[in-house]
Amino acid sequence: MLLLRLPTIPRPLLWPFSLSSASPRFLTQSRKFGFCAVLPSRPIIMANTEGSPQEIRSGDGAQNDGEREKGKGGDDEVIIQYVVLRRDLIDTWPLGSVVTQGCHASVSAIWLHKDDEHTAKYCAPTNLDSMHKVTLEVKGEVQLVNLSEKLKAAGIAYKLWIEQPENFPTCLATKPYPKSTVSPFFRKLKLCK
Template sequence: MLSLLPPRCIYSLSICRPPKVISHCSPLKISRTFTVKAMNSIKPEEKEKSPSKIEEKDPLVQYVVLRRDLIDSWPLGSVVTQGCHASVSAIWCFRDDPLTSRYCAPDDIDHMRKVTLEVKGESQILNLSEKLKAGGIDHKLWIEQPENIPTCLATKPYPKSVASSFFKKLKLCK
């Protein structure tokens, strides 16, 4: 029988604190921070161009990689949930990164880009995680608990030109 009680708030646990940044910042502050950080990371010769033109040329992308063996054997909703866990976790883990701030900026929140790919199984996702670590690509390998199963991974947002080479051999998830 399903419980009708609401889920417990994880922030009530002593080991976890509420996300102070989100609760204390206004959209205006985030927008100004985004503009300053984004413009400081742009080459001087490109500063004359509008940020949206630069974004179109080399968009920020978050890569999400799922396991095909789980797609074929688990309910679709469960696999989608694993990808969501990895994506949100990567964004949260790297929330102070300028690229993540730019990706989540209020002006661009409706323009997020994700590429969802697949690998065959557990060994391939573990190998990919190691290659990303070696290449300096920040990511979150989601390990489902309590089963301890690596189900998927997600990168923090990167310019497409920076991260795409790590994913060229993978298939789009269909």
């Protein structure tokens, strides 16, 4: 028998669940609860290795969403990373190629600022499953370069990804920041769709 804990319910529901029916890629082991299956829909299903269900009390096991937010940026501030892609490339390149450009910029921005306090909080083991990233779009290269210059002038750390060997900018990603610090620079941009 397994425990199903949903963030909006104060006490977990006991739910009959067979470990054999869980996909092995979602299985992990916890010192406190034994085998755990984390499903993509975000509930946490747990099985006690001794065979008896255990109740998760407040403060044990997974944090609720509010506690997770507080732990990220201090002062209840969400730590966020912005990724900006070019719409002209989205319309002309294969989708996978454009997504790859965003991934390159995002990873580079994090790696270049790996010793930064906000990056450390963003990448902390307790926050890995709840990172906040916003993907936006600009019309083309000119707008991307203008945004880059605007961020540079304001002292905002970012990575402008330059595709090689073509040597032109394809996307931009900020290092992780508290949302209130960087959101004003991105308010006029549209969500990438």
